[in-house]
Amino acid sequence: MTTAPKRILMAKTGLDGHWRGPTIVARALRDAGFEVIMVGMVTADEVVRAAIDEDVDLVGLNIGGHVDVAERAIAAIREARPELPIFCGGVVPPWAKKRLEEKGVEVYPPGSQLPEIVDAARRLTRWQAD
Amino acid sequence: MNFSGLKGNYFLLFVNKSFLASRRPATPVSARPIPQVHGRMNHDSRPRRWNTVSGIPLKSFYSAEDVPAEHRRIMDAAPGAAPFHRGAYATGYRTKAWRIFQLSGFGKPEDENERIKFLLANGETGFLMEHDRNTADHCYNVDHPDVLARREDVGLTGAVMQSVRDIAICMDGLPIESTYGHAGGAVVQHAPFALAGYWTVAKRRGLDLRTLAGTGQSDFFLTYLGCVTKQQIPTPAGLRFNADIMEFCSKHLPRWVPVSIAGYNGADSGLNAFQELGALFANAVEYLDEIKRRGSMSLEEAARGCGGVSFRMSMDIIEEACKLRAARLMWTQLLERRYGITNPKVANLRIHCVTAGSMMTWQQPLNNIVRGTLMALAGVLGGVQSLGVSGYDEALSIPSEHAHQMSVRIQQVLQNETNLAAVTDPLGGSYYVETLTAQLVERAWQFFDEIEQQGGFLATLDSGWLHARAAENQHAEFMAQDSGERVVVGVTDFREDISPYEVDGFMGVDDAFDVAIARLEEVRRTRGERRAGDALRELERVCRGSDNIMPAMMEALDAEVTLGEVGDVWRGVFGDWNTPIQT
Amino acid sequence: MSSAAPLQELFDRGRRGERGALARLLSVAEAGGAQAAQLDALCAAAAAPRARSIGITGAPGAGKSTLTAALLGVARNADQRAAVLAIDPSSPLTGGAILGDRVRMHQAAVDEGVFIRSMASRGQQGGLAQAASLGVRVLEACGWPWILLETVGIGQVEVEISGRADLVVVVLNPGWGDEIQANKAGLMEVADIFVINKADREGVAQTRRDIEGAIAARPGGQQIPVIETIATRGEGVPELWQAIVERHAALDASGELAVRRRARIAAELESAALSALRGRLAAAMAAEEGVRLRERIASGDCGIHEGVATLLGNIVRD
Structure with missing residues (x-):
């Protein structure tokens, strides 16, 4: 394989320590050949720092609480690296999902199947030039 | 539809919305396409392995010969008598219905107070006072940078209670003398604060603590397995806390269940039925061995204190009911074989169950009412003493008023309309149930032995072994969904949803953070600073030594010390648990 | 990217x-x-001015990430800027990886004086050490004065990577006598400083004896510091930092550092050359000429030794 693996940052916007969901997604992405950089529970500033320093190709946010918190992180990432794609998962009510989708962020609520998420990761990182 | 601006009567709004505003336009029948079952059409053509969820192979029917001989010998014991697998009490639900006991809490303490009163008025018979997890889990005040950065989340997962004043507001007018209350404090480093706070409020009300009934949690499964925080006191310090709480209760609150070992979070992280059983009893052994080592109270009393445990109820109805029968059997065996305890008032394990939140789907949430009912049924068939049913909107948010009410109604239907209360252990004697109970016990003891071989429950948490077992199962579960082996209605298959009712979830209130900040400042400004300072210093001194921390905690809460200050003591004295997993 | x-x-x-x-x-x-x-x-x-590079290695579970995070804290208190290259293994099957070292470094999360980079091994045995070495040089060129190279495991590759640093810290836990005996990949020989982390556990004294026994035969073995730490409480970490600073200064003053760097260059050159050669060999074997050569050997027209000479000639020529 001559192309370098794509790098995905996985971060949690809430202060909720449940790890099962992000871990399962991280493993599925690893098994699909991605490098998954896990940063745990981070603020907007922290996720931006990691997105820059790790030169990632995609950011995955796990939302455990209010969508406003996630939106702050999204806005900060977009300011620092406007071209960087972002997708989310986690417990969000339908109205919050719509709000995020209107902002161009794909949302994968509980019950989303792993192949769907992996396909999304492939698609979102495909147009990053090598 | 965004509820976040509303502070009033959510229930009426939901009713109005569901029947009027959010009825989706109906598609004429002729215009609808034939629903495609996504992917997997013909289930019958796949070769199918028939197992319980935990992997125990199942025969297509059972007969007398299937029941293992050893189990047959004890099969016909009566409920309320050793080995108790048939039930903790002889007369079962005829004399004492299971407690309807819902996890509840959000917003300012007064919001939580209101929701608890709502639930009590609607028929719950015990209440659970959940503290806001953003502050409680880490013992931070709301002005901590990590909390400030997530201010909208404050008050979402429980009410913000930073001092005894907040706890008093939350408990205002609650019938704590006559109703069984759970004081909060699910996370181990938070438990002393929650308990001391609750008890201090009770004392201030003039109640004799010796008569106060209720329960704490202080749950290793949640704290160190299911919900790994950024910072937590290390497991040995957690063990010390829990043993201190047990000792304190034996001296001052004999009717209080000091800690509740809750397998729920082990199960919801991925441990299967027999792993949940084995690990739960390994946890109990840590408590009992520690008390034994201290020699500070009678082991029987300690066992009685540990004897109120919690299990998860999930969708394999029969296996889950058998799990509770197995649990009671194992507790009797454990006490007798390891500690020489046979007192029937100690050996009868009392069980609280919570239905699996992770089984609630985001898609077609009204289906979750069915799921909640089935999982509750499993608990009833298994003989629970108290039961909490997850809200049907669990995968979307914290429970709305209606979802909460529905959780209570489900249990009321079971209690009043089904005649299930008439007979204890209705499944007893079934060849299948007795065989499966015995098989669960066998596998659970094997898992327990594996844990003991590694140095015990704490060692398997510290090393991450238990997390690895949980993660393995989760991975297998997702592979099963992917391959079509596991069907989840509305998620993997049968995805068409024509429900006219939009379920919006519930996002708490808007002002929890602002009010909390103001109250924090007020406490700091108006409390007796000398007394608070002295209390904190004393707390630190006790923590560095080996005395029981609870008397110092009681003084600290009464002196109006804040949550963050207590957390700072923990961090200064005990350091941080070395998490074995990356989260 | x-x-x-x-x-x-x-x-x-x-x-x-x-x-x-x-x-x-x-x-x-x-x-x-x-x-x-x-x-x-x-x-x-x-x-660019030389950076001071420190390799931190040891078996999984030793608490290296937590220790590295604690070291960063001490370095920052001493007003030193520091970069971390955290290297984790890739899955040999899928080529992907889960890189989780950052999680433990959340205190450094927005500190301008810290740069953390997670690197996966990407299944390239020799190439990983090369990438890590180049990574160190890049950080150096961009003005980072301290570079911590954190690797998981004590296999050949990890030891090689650590060897690309000026100074190697090996992290053990109490009770790891067997690990010390096994002396995988010569870990006991490369260490400049030993750390017994999780020193609140039992067996510290014995482990110290085991280490001392294992390094007794080394020249200068007596001078190798063995430092006890409890990384989760920050205990022993200032002492470790001090030992690192002092050892590095001593190596520099005695000229040992320069010797090591030259040896490192030689090792890197050899490794890179071998890597390149391997690539060219594969290409030569697969090329038309290579295939024909193999046929000729198979049919007895040409001996192996002659075949080798031809192949090497092809490689040099191309």
Whole structure:
């Protein structure tokens, strides 16, 4: 394989320590050949720092609480690296999902199947030039 | 539809919305396409392995010969008598219905107070006072940078209670003398604060603590397995806390269940039925061995204190009911074989169950009412003493008023309309149930032995072994969904949803953070600073030594010390648990 | 990751302190190939002041990440800027990886004086050490005075990577006598400092004796510090930092550092050359001439030794 693996940052916007969901997604992405950089529970500033320093190709946010918190992180990432794609998962009510989708962020609520998420990761990182 | 601006009567709004505003336009029948079952059409053509969820192979029917001989010998014991697998009490639900006991809490303490009163008025018979997890889990005040950065989340997962004043507001007018209350404090480093706070409020009300009934949690499964925080006191310090709480209760609150070992979070992280059983009893052994080592109270009393445990109820109805029968059997065996305890008032394990939140789907949430009912049924068939049913909107948010009410109604239907209360252990004697109970016990003891071989429950948490077992199962579960082996209605298959009712979830209130900040400042400004300072210093001194921390905690809460200050003591004295997993 | 900006421009921006540019340069280093070679040349030409590089290694579970995080804290208190390269294994099957070292370094999460980069092994045995070495040079070129190279495990590759640092810290836990006996990949020989982390557990004294026994035969073995730490409480970490600073200064003053660097260059050169040769050999074998050569050997027209000479000639020629 001559192309370098794509790098995905996985971060949690809430202060909720449940790890099962992000871990399962991280493993599925690893098994699909991605490098998954896990940063745990981070603020907007922290996720931006990691997105820059790790030169990632995609950011995955796990939302455990209010969508406003996630939106702050999204806005900060977009300011620092406007071209960087972002997708989310986690417990969000339908109205919050719509709000995020209107902002161009794909949302994968509980019950989303792993192949769907992996396909999304492939698609979102495909147009990053090598 | 965004509820976040509303502070009033959510229930009426939901009713109005569901029947009027959010009825989706109906598609004429002729215009609808034939629903495609996504992917997997013909289930019958796949070769199918028939197992319980935990992997125990199942025969297509059972007969007398299937029941293992050893189990047959004890099969016909009566409920309320050793080995108790048939039930903790002889007369079962005829004399004492299971407690309807819902996890509840959000917003300012007064919001939580209101929701608890709502639930009590609607028929719950015990209440659970959940503290806001953003502050409680880490013992931070709301002005901590990590909390400030997530201010909208404050008050979402429980009410913000930073001092005894907040706890008093939350408990205002609650019938704590006559109703069984759970004081909060699910996370181990938070438990002393929650308990001391609750008890201090009770004392201030003039109640004799010796008569106060209720329960704490202080749950290793949640704290160190299911919900790994950024910072937590290390497991040995957690063990010390829990043993201190047990000792304190034996001296001052004999009717209080000091800690509740809750397998729920082990199960919801991925441990299967027999792993949940084995690990739960390994946890109990840590408590009992520690008390034994201290020699500070009678082991029987300690066992009685540990004897109120919690299990998860999930969708394999029969296996889950058998799990509770197995649990009671194992507790009797454990006490007798390891500690020489046979007192029937100690050996009868009392069980609280919570239905699996992770089984609630985001898609077609009204289906979750069915799921909640089935999982509750499993608990009833298994003989629970108290039961909490997850809200049907669990995968979307914290429970709305209606979802909460529905959780209570489900249990009321079971209690009043089904005649299930008439007979204890209705499944007893079934060849299948007795065989499966015995098989669960066998596998659970094997898992327990594996844990003991590694140095015990704490060692398997510290090393991450238990997390690895949980993660393995989760991975297998997702592979099963992917391959079509596991069907989840509305998620993997049968995805068409024509429900006219939009379920919006519930996002708490808007002002929890602002009010909390103001109250924090007020406490700091108006409390007796000398007394608070002295209390904190004393707390630190006790923590560095080996005395029981609870008397110092009681003084600290009464002196109006804040949550963050207590957390700072923990961090200064005990350091941080070395998490074995990356989260 | 975009290589649209010419490498020189990216390099200049990195040298000026732009973190985004530095991050992309590190990606170039990781990817290897022609661009990495070009980057290597730029680093050499820049002749930046030498950074002090510290390898931190040890078996999984020793608490290296937590220790590294604690060291960062001490370094920052001493007003030192520090970068971390945290290297984790890739899955040999899928080529993917889960890199989780950052999680433990959340205190450093927005500190301008810290740069953390997670690197996966990408299944390239020799190439990983190369990528790590180049990564160190890039960080050096961009002005980072301290570089911590954290690797998981104590296999051949990890030891080789640690060997690319000026000074190696080996992290053990109490009760790891067996690990010490096994002396995998010669870990006991490469260590400049030993750390017994989780020193609140039982068996510290015995482990100390085991270490001392294992290094007794080494020249200068008596001088090797064995430091006890409890990384989760920060205990012993200031002492460790002090030992690192002092050992590094001593190595520098005695000229040992320069000797090591030359040896390292030799090792790196050999490793890179072997890597390149392997590639060319594979290409030569697969080429038309290589296939025909094999047929000739098979049919007895040509002996193996003659075949080797021809093949090597082809490689040099091409």
